[in-house]
């Protein structure tokens with residue numbers, strides 16, 4: 284499948300990739316159904332308890348760019364979540380010592396009368412005012428359900444302003460109602476970057492685009508990444524968290540693109556490869572030892588430094604593996620349930636299975652059977668081929684009421700999730716839980732060792748979760764908690 288970066292609008296993940304937001308079965312079943320055209324039908328969810336939307340996702344991502352501004356064309360409520368994400372990027376920029384004075388997040392605050400008469404003039408005023416006040420290097424104009432439903436033409440506004448504002452002004456077609464998969468917003472954001480920001484390459488550089496949610500600040504991971512890339516003669520550019528517009532402009536000149544999460548980065552990685560020939564490294568993602576070694580070896584192969592990489596890996600192994608093996612002995616056989624986006628979910632299944640743990644169930648916020656190049660996600664294929672057990676698998680977009688029912692049945696030794704609002708529910712059931720909020724939690728040998736130790740501590744010290752559960756009254760009845768998986772199925 285080809286990505287055309289000149290397109291005005293891209294389709295949702297449901298329409299482009301056949302991604303789904305519901306499934307109840309097991310690993311092998313989703314493997315079989317996703318390999319056959321039309322077998323994995325998406326169903327409609329008429330109720331959503333706790334989810335996000337693609338508008339917030341897209342504009343939250345773009346908020347990571349330190350010298351860009353966001354203009355959200357919608358009611359102020361739509362801007363709430365993304366603005367929260369934006370302020371966490373302020374902290375990230377400060378931690379990295381990067382300037383963020385030109386960043387702004389503004390909103391047109393559409394009203395009821397705007398939905399009748401439109402508010403294009405107001406949108407133009409807000410864009411111009413945002414430019415004049417904050418002097419950003421680019422402005423992203425994000426859609427919302429309301430601006431989308433009344434057909435506000437963002438592209439025309441941007442064209443009209445081209446003579447007035449001398450920086451890229453990029454419409455982001457991320458209306459929330461277009462997709463039940465918030466990750467569609469990643470694609471809308473990266474499409475806007477590919478179309479309006481990235482420039483054709485002038486030269487080849489030794490940079491590696493690292494597409495992630497953060498920029499590797501936790502646990503000094505940036506130093507570990509630097510150590511790896513130094514061996515290969517490469518340098519990191521972290522995108523888009525805490526990046527600059529200039530760094531994004533030169534993304535087309537990089538030696539390669541890598542990522543910590545295929546769900547996040549596949550559109551950008553494939554787009555850069557197809558439009559500008561930047562190789563998108565299709566390794567396992569660098570969580571856990573298998574993922575880290577696969578990425579390191581594939582990068583080494585790309586730049587013809589396979590011997591250097593093997594020498595480096597052997598040195599690291601000699602130092603870390605003896606300690607790691609000791610913790611593995613204690614984790615062996617411990618039972619886990621995982622709930623995350625599909626890419627991170629399969630990556631963490633692999634990591635826990637590396638520890639010798641038994642993954643009993645995985646809940647994914649949605650499921651991609653393929654990416655934009657038509658390939659199956661590597662993390663999924665690896666688990667399909669290598670998982671020692673056929674764990675049960677469900678897809679629900681952060682619907683707590685569903686995975687509470689599943690948690691109650693599975694009763695794992697530990698619940699591992701990636702969104703903070705979900706771990707608290709496992710704790711209320713008396714199940715120790717860990718929120719893997721940082722994508723670099725198990726990066727490389729050092730990170731994997733630390734992650735294994737943390738999991739072990741959580742599993743051993745479970746008295747907090749147990750005590751909490753004795754003092755919490757759940758909003759779910761016994762009747763609900765004992766319903767079978769069929770009752771969780773969604774309307775056709």
Ligand code: SF4
Pocket residue numbers: 336337338339357360361362426427428429458459460
């Ligand atoms: S109204 Fe639409 S764009 Fe706004 S927050 Fe809700 S789903 Fe997202």
